[in-house]
Amino acid sequence: MADELGFGVVGLGMGKHHCRSVSEAKGARLVAVCDTDEERLNEMMERYECKGYTSYEEMLQDDEIDVVNVAVPSGMHAQFGIQAADAKKHLIVEKPADITPERVDQLIGAVRDNGVKVGCIFQARLNPLNRKIKESIDSGKLGKLIGVHGHLPWYRAQSYYQGDHGSWKGTWDMDGGGSLMNQGVHTVDLIQWLAGGVQSVMGMFGVFGHEIEAEDQTVALFKFKNGALGTIYTTTCCYPGMDQLITIYGQNGSVMKDASELLSWKIQGENEKEEEEEMLAQYGPKENKEAGISADPMAVSSDGHTVIIEDLVEAIQEDRDPMIGLESARHAVEIINAVFESGRTGREVEVK
Numbered sequence: 001m002a003d004e005l006g007f008g009v010v011g012l013g014m015g016k017h018h019c020r021s022v023s024e025a026k027g028a029r030l031v032a033v034c035d036t037d038e039e040r041l042n043e044m045m046e047r048y049e050c051k052g053y054t055s056y057e058e059m060l061q062d063d064e065i066d067v068v069n070v071a072v073p074s075g076m077h078a079q080f081g082i083q084a085a086d087a088k089k090h091l092i093v094e095k096p097a098d099i100t101p102e103r104v105d106q107l108i109g110a111v112r113d114n115g116v117k118v119g120c121i122f123q124a125r126l127n128p129l130n131r132k133i134k135e136s137i138d139s140g141k142l143g144k145l146i147g148v149h150g151h152l153p154w155y156r157a158q159s160y161y162q163g164d165h166g167s168w169k170g171t172w173d174m175d176g177g178g179s180l181m182n183q184g185v186h187t188v189d190l191i192q193w194l195a196g197g198v199q200s201v202m203g204m205f206g207v208f209g210h211e212i213e214a215e216d217q218t219v220a221l222f223k224f225k226n227g228a229l230g231t232i233y234t235t236t237c238c239y240p241g242m243d244q245l246i247t248i249y250g251q252n253g254s255v256m257k258d259a260s261e262l263l264s265w266k267i268q269g270e271n272e273k274e275e276e277e278e279m280l281a282q283y284g285p286k287e288n289k290e291a292g293i294s295a296d297p298m299a300v301s302s303d304g305h306t307v308i309i310e311d312l313v314e315a316i317q318e319d320r321d322p323m324i325g326l327e328s329a330r331h332a333v334e335i336i337n338a339v340f341e342s343g344r345t346g347r348e349v350e351v352k
């Protein structure tokens with residue numbers, strides 16, 4: 001359809017999920033895919049009957065493409081994004097926006113100069129339960145926030161860090177870290193988004209279970225802008241990989257959830273018991289829960305990606321800001337870099 005926007009996906013690891021999401025999203029059409037790995041490229045070209053490029057520069061010259069999805073290694077996001085913005089393409093950028101705040105700022109500058117729009121992938125912010133919890137914090141229902149904590153005891157085998165598509169992972173220059181920047185950035189973003197931003201951090205990190213450069217275990221303390229305290233724990237060493245755990249404590253109550261399900265909802269009030277039962281019925285544990293992302297990197301759901309793509313399409317059509325912009329995605333990158341700085345210096349580091 002002529003009023004559909006044309007999409008080009010670069011980087012066909014996680015980019016495979018982008019292909020599926022683009023093909024499912026309203027108002028979007030997958031025009032082309034790009035990867036230097038011809039096996040991955042051919043597989044996607046055949047599956048979606050679209051054009052394929054081994055050269056990103058060539059794909060950017062394709063006039064049918066209005067939006068580029070950047071899903072190359074994290075340390076290349078800003079560079080690929082700037083090239084696309086200069087070619088007047090809108091953008092979907094995978095998490096993290098890039099690996100340093102300075103690079104994200106360069107991308108923000110290029111996007112502004114070229115008048116294009118960017119939707120960032122932080123799909124956890126779209127999860128209905130996470131939105132419900134955020135509403136309870138913002139409306140004051142939970143009372144003054146005391147603490148927000150994130151725990152990510154995941155597992156990745158050594159082979160995850162090896163080979164053509166693994167060796168950039170867990171490096172400083174391409175991954176910007178390890179368990180905290182790659183796997184943990186969703187948890188960092190989720191707790192900073194729930195609590196309303198981080199003011200300062202203290203952290204420790206190291207390599208415990210793999211042969212990698214950066215870190216596979218990080219522990220940090222967060223002081224949130226609203227005065228609450230929090231902690232984050234991320235690792236890829238915990239065999240066989242367990243679920244993310246988020247706990248939120250306010251003056252009026254406590255909420256606990258894993259990656260997808262509510263575990264506990266106890267907020268003081270007249271209907272405390274009924275409300276807890278209702279919340280657990282709607283968001284609580286379901287039978288036959290599938291093993292997922294804690295052990296398998298490709299078990300990510302693409303539902304959130306589809307919503308973010310549809311939102312970008314609407315934002316372009318309505319000339320408004322996308323739901324998750326670069327400025328908001330930047331904070332997690334700032335926080336993570338501050339944790340590493342704290343780990344290196346042994347000092348509390350302010351997040352500007």
Ligand SMILES: NC(=O)c1ccc[n+]([C@@H]2O[C@H](COP(=O)([O-])OP(=O)(O)OC[C@H]3O[C@@H](n4cnc5c(N)ncnc54)[C@H](O)[C@@H]3O)[C@@H](O)[C@H]2O)c1
Nearest residue numbers: 011012013014035036037071072073074094095096165300
């Ligand atoms: N949203 C999520 O939950 C989620 C999950 C996994 C990964 N990711 C993100 O997706 C990005 C990619 O991660 P991945 O695990 O898919 O990595 P990957 O290494 O499997 O995929 C990256 C792809 O980019 C291609 N590539 C590299 N340089 C290129 C170039 N110059 N031109 C064209 N293609 C090039 C590689 O050949 C590879 O196929 C990372 O930023 C990661 O953080 C997000």
